Amino acid sequence: MSTKDYIFDTGSELGEKHVEYLEKMLDGPTTMVLSSLDIQPGQRCLEVGFGGGSIARWMSDRVGPTGKVVALDLDIDHLEPRPNLEVLSHDINEGLPASAQGPYDVIHARQVLMHLPQREAIFKHLVDSLAPGGWLVIGDMTDRERTVKAAPSQADKELWDKIQHMNHHLVGKPRGMNFEWTHEVDGHMASAGLTNIQGLEYSQVTKGGGNAMMLHRNLNIQAAPLLLQAGATQEELDRYRELTLDPGFRAWFFQIIYTWGQKAA
Numbered sequence: 637m638s639t640k641d642y643i644f645d646t647g648s649e650l651g652e653k654h655v656e657y658l659e660k661m662l663d664g665p666t667t668m669v670l671s672s673l674d675i676q677p678g679q680r681c682l683e684v685g686f687g688g689g690s691i692a693r694w695m696s697d698r699v700g701p702t703g704k705v706v707a708l709d710l711d712i713d714h715l716e717p718r719p720n721l722e723v724l725s726h727d728i729n730e731g732l733p734a735s736a737q738g739p740y741d742v743i744h745a746r747q748v749l750m751h752l753p754q755r756e757a758i759f760k761h762l763v764d765s766l767a768p769g770g771w772l773v774i775g776d777m778t779d780r781e782r783t784v785k786a787a788p789s790q791a792d793k794e795l796w797d798k799i800q801h802m803n804h805h806l807v808g809k810p811r812g813m814n815f816e817w818t819h820e821v822d823g824h825m826a827s828a829g830l831t832n833i834q835g836l837e838y839s840q841v842t843k844g845g846g847n848a849m850m851l852h853r854n855l856n857i858q859a860a861p862l863l864l865q866a867g868a869t870q871e872e873l874d875r876y877r878e879l880t881l882d883p884g885f886r887a888w889f890f891q892i893i894y895t896w897g898q899k900a901a
């Protein structure tokens with residue numbers, strides 16, 4: 637598979653805002669999960685598809701000067717290396733770079749594998765790169781249905797549901813995105829022999845103008861050519877974007893499921 641599997645462009649201006657919104661929305665639950673793993677000074681961590689880099693920096697603070705974090709992405713503009721943080725431009729479809737095979741005490745990939753059709757092969761490679769006792773943490777989105785809590789009109793609610801359906805079923809899925817995968821990670825971890833498998837679901841109701849709603853708006857602008865091609869009209873996209881700014885509009889954002897498991901010591 638080529639790097640074109642990923643339909644967004646983190647290196648673009650919109651892509652930069654996209655990963656900023658994700659960090660504001662998800663770093664709380666992500667660091668709660670990672671904190672439960674008791675990452676120690678001196679440990680080795682891998683961050684796959686680091687986006688804006690906040691979790692790689694968080695890990696770098698935890699492992700300290702005697703530890704090491706390797707962070708990789710297709711686009712590396714948003715993360716400065718540190719003495720204990722190596723930043724690599726790399727396509728995870730090709731496995732890990734020869735210089736960064738591990739083994740790792742913690743490997744984390746948030747919102748990456750759901751985008752990549754070769755996710756199962758990548759998952760196996762990540763399991764193989766764990767040190768004895770090491771943890772693999774995967775966080776990906778589900779396909780949450782019926783998201784609207786309050787809308788100016790029934791027509792707005794129906795428009796929101798329609799565009800969400802198009803996002804997932806007519807734009808994302810045909811290009812390899814998978815919203816069921818996150819429910820399957822637990823089973824893949826068990827089959828791979830990982831133990832202490834745990835999970836956490838997280839979602840939030842977001843109102844127009846809020847961070848998560850601005851992420852919806854951003855994604856809608858990035859995916860506009862694909863949505864128009866799939867049959868949406870420009871008027872529909874304009875109204876959808878108005879709703880993302882309307883504080884009287886509220887909806888559940890997607891739900892993320894984190895699953896984590898440990899290699900036998």
Ligand SMILES: C[S@@+](CC[C@H](N)C(=O)[O-])C[C@H]1O[C@@H](n2cnc3c(N)ncnc32)[C@H](O)[C@@H]1O
Pocket residue numbers: 639642646655658659662684685686687688708709710711726727728729745746747748751752
């Ligand atoms: C939805 S963003 C998530 C970013 C970050 N993990 C977060 O949750 O804030 C997906 C990230 O994965 C990166 N990515 C996509 N395909 C990749 C690939 N084949 N190899 C490495 N990184 C990839 C993208 O460039 C982007 O930064």
